[in-house]
Amino acid sequence: MLNDTICAISTAVKDGAISIVRMSGEDAFDVIRKISDVKEIHPNTIVYTHIKDRGQIIDEVLVSFFEKGKSYTREDMVEINCHGGVYVTRMILNILLENGCRLAEPGEFTRRAYLNGRIDLSEADSINDLIKAESMLQARSAIRGINGSVERLIMPLMDEMKDVIAMIEVNIDYPEYEDERQMSQDVIRPYVEKWTAQCREMIDKAERFRVVKDGLNTVIIGKPNVGKSSLLNARLEKDKAIVTDIAGTTRDLVEGKVHLKNITLNLIDTAGIRDTQEKIEKIGIEKTMEAIESADLIILVVDASNIGEEDRRLMEEYKDRNLIVVYNKSDLNKVGDISISALNNDIGSLRDYLNERYQDDISLADEDILNNERQIALMKQCLKALEEVLIHIDFDSLDMTVTDLDAAYHDLCLILGKEYQEDLIDHMFRNFCLGK
Secondary structure, eight states: OTTSOEEEEOSOSSSOSEEEEEEESTTHHHHHHHHBSOOSOOTTOEEEEEEEETTEEEEEEEEEEEOTTSSSSSSOEEEEEEEOOHHHHHHHHHHHHHTTOEEOOTTHHHHHHHHTTSSOHHHHHHHHHHHHOOSHHHHHHHHHHHTTHHHHHHHHHHHHHHHHHHHHHHHHHOTTOTTSOOOOHHHHHHHHHHHHHHHHHHHHHHHHHHHHHHOEEEEEEOSTTSSHHHHHHHHHTSOOSOOOSSTTOOOSOEEEEEEOSSOEEEEEEOOOOOOOOOHHHHHHHHHHHHHHHTOSEEEEEEETTSOOHHHHHHHHHTTTSSEEEEEEOTTTOOOSSSBOBGGGTBOHHHHHHHHHHTHHHHGGGGSOOOOSHHHHHHHHHHHHHHHHHHHHTTTSOHHHHHHHHHHHHHHHHHHHTOOHHHHHHHHHHHTSOTTO
16 A cells, blocks of 8 residues: 555645645656656656646646655655646546546555654654644644654653663573673662653643643633623624623523633633523533533633622632632722723733733743643653552562563653664664674
8 A cells, every 4th residue: 555656635625826736656757747748857846837638738737846765755756736726626636546546545645754754653743733723832832843842852761761671671681691780679760760750740841731732721600790701702802692681691601712822712601600490591500510620711700890799609619720710890890900891892901811821831832842632641651650660669570670661661652653662672782792
């Protein structure tokens, strides 16, 4: 399957100025010769030509050539820049399929780049993250990942762990080889303690940054008619939630996404919290309680002109959560640190507070950091294996210790998509003296 020459439309399939149709594989240059006026191919050049089907001109195009080893996939590649009409683009794709290409599977160009050693798995993750980025932070993080930030982050840890594992393996398998350092439990423990601390720090930073990068799941709560829906509409700058002076108007969860300077909020406006016998409103309040349980941030909206016992009860109930108390209707009574008038779109104090609060976490975008849930999950598995070593190191044999260290190293390899066993074996024997 990897020997097939693949093709796909690489731009959005819709009307536009241009579209790009891509080919990759050993027959890519031969195919373009068959369907165009191109006879001689000079790698890393762009040529003006026509795409033809059975002698009939289909489109005038610019064709880019990339030779094996220097292309995105490290295979011979061709990119056809054609006019952007849907019909013309699909016609060119069909001509490629009729002349020996296979339609690429989703992500197959990047998969070949990974399998051919151009990128590691963390960089492949970042390419996908960049395509899906919805904010400046997500794009900045993805670009760092594409440029090898995850490898730079974990390779020093991997190299040191690899050295220690290799030395333990030599001690176990070749006890007669006395030139190698003798690895006792007392020698191993400081290494593992240091690695454990490093893993915890990487996980902590990654999870803090993930929240600001992907957005805080933010629930707006409060009594009925305190201005929760007005606040949501003010942040979204459109009337997404119904606003009336009738208590209990919001019956279901109303959602929206807001990008601030330093943070993205995944906002959820909830039903007002109160005792009620009205069946539909009661269901809405139950949904509110479920949303609160999974929220990263709770914004409690209080009517500054009418602060009551229920407001104080909610402040007390959620004081140990990530809670912000916002005093609305500042045009009637201005109290508290964060005082707004949602109905008049005067919410600057809340916006400024949120931007300032997450300023430090934003700076993590300029550090080498784990980029997504897959990488964080694998680092947590690595940490768990290292913690197992520390728990049992005084009782386990070297064989058991190296098994847990092996598991930790394997998890790090999976982050980058490296073959861990061959890597360890090569490293172990490379340290032997010449002729041994």
